[in-house]
Amino acid sequence: MRMTTFSEGSLPSAVFDRPTWAPLLELSAREVFDIMLGTKLRVLGSPTNVKDGEFTALVGLAGSLCGVLSIRCTNQAARVMAGKMLDMPPDEVDSDSWDALGEIANMIAGNFKGKLSGVGNHCMLSVPTIIVGTDYESRSITGGNLIEVIFDFEQRPLWVTLELHE
Amino acid sequence: MSQIRALIVDDSSVMRKIVERSLRQAGLDLSSVIEAGNGAEALGLLDSHQVDLILSDINMPVMDGLEFVRQIQTVEKLRGIPVVMITTEGSESNVVQALSLGAKGYIRKPFTPDQVKEHVLPVLGL
Numbered sequence: 001m002r003m004t005t006f007s008e009g010s011l012p013s014a015v016f017d018r019p020t021w022a023p024l025l026e027l028s029a030r031e032v033f034d035i036m037l038g039t040k041l042r043v044l045g046s047p048t049n050v051k052d053g054e055f056t057a058l059v060g061l062a063g064s065l066c067g068v069l070s071i072r073c074t075n076q077a078a079r080v081m082a083g084k085m086l087d088m089p090p091d092e093v094d095s096d097s098w099d100a101l102g103e104i105a106n107m108i109a110g111n112f113k114g115k116l117s118g119v120g121n122h123c124m125l126s127v128p129t130i131i132v133g134t135d136y137e138s139r140s141i142t143g144g145n146l147i148e149v150i151f152d153f154e155q156r157p158l159w160v161t162l163e164l165h166e
Numbered sequence: 167m168s169q170i171r172a173l174i175v176d177d178s179s180v181m182r183k184i185v186e187r188s189l190r191q192a193g194l195d196l197s198s199v200i201e202a203g204n205g206a207e208a209l210g211l212l213d214s215h216q217v218d219l220i221l222s223d224i225n226m227p228v229m230d231g232l233e234f235v236r237q238i239q240t241v242e243k244l245r246g247i248p249v250v251m252i253t254t255e256g257s258e259s260n261v262v263q264a265l266s267l268g269a270k271g272y273i274r275k276p277f278t279p280d281q282v283k284e285h286v287l288p289v290l291g292l
Binding site: 036082085099100103110111 | 177178179180181183184187225226227253254255258259260274275276277278
């Protein structure tokens with residue numbers, strides 16, 4: 001797979017490249033779920049109900065990449081993820097599901113920026129933020145630089161979204 | 167293999183549990199595991215606990231992992247404890263900085279138990 005490269009030295013400003021970055025984002029998520037949860041993600045062919053996700057984890061990116069990576073899923077899906085990470089039944093997972101979702105978002109963001117050669121050294125990640133509920137609006141100020149991949153996670157939708165500033 | 171006392175530092179409780187499980191899967195005989203959510207909390211624990219190994223995240227609130235490693239090197243009784251960084255911040259500059267500050271190894275998330283074994287056992291001389 002082709003790598004997007006930036007020269008070292010002065011702070012590079014990454015140029016949004018959807019055709020290259022979309023498969024890298026997909027690969028980044030697949031690797032995290034495969035390695036940390038032992039789960040193979042499958043890309044959904046068509047969008048599903050956009051309100052069907054009560055848990056959202058956000059990780060900010062600053063530097064040569066500036067924006068937000070988010071993942072969104074249902075409460076039950078978050079419990080299943082945490083259960084797989086901790087090797088315990090989903091019903092026994094409590095607030096760990098929030099923590100797990102944030103950590104997954106963090107790893108996807110880190111994995112993604114690591115695939116953009118030269119960017120990793122100039123891009124920092126925030127600690128994750130978790131939003132619980134669906135009654136909120138998100139207004140992008142990124143100028144439309146958005147990549148969204150919708151996966152099937154154990155028969156439940158999982159949105160992975162990257163929004164970047166110009 | 168002798169018993170190991172480990173300190174795991176990460177702001178994610180889930181990740182702390184995964185790291186502990188990975189250490190056991192790597193074959194380490196852990197006699198005790200203590201946990202901290204950031205570097206400052208970890209330094210507090212090290213006042214009253216002796217450990218043989220520290221695994222630390224970098225990106226944490228209050229005190230990050232790089233500052234934590236820097237602080238460890240200023241304390242005579244802590245300086246010899248091997249520290250392995252486990253983090254998503256896998257950029258080359260962070261690796262170089264962590265190692266120059268005194269960290270003995272570096273594992274990038276996501277990681278497999280085999281990767282933990284590969285990076286942790288050598289710093290313990292095992």
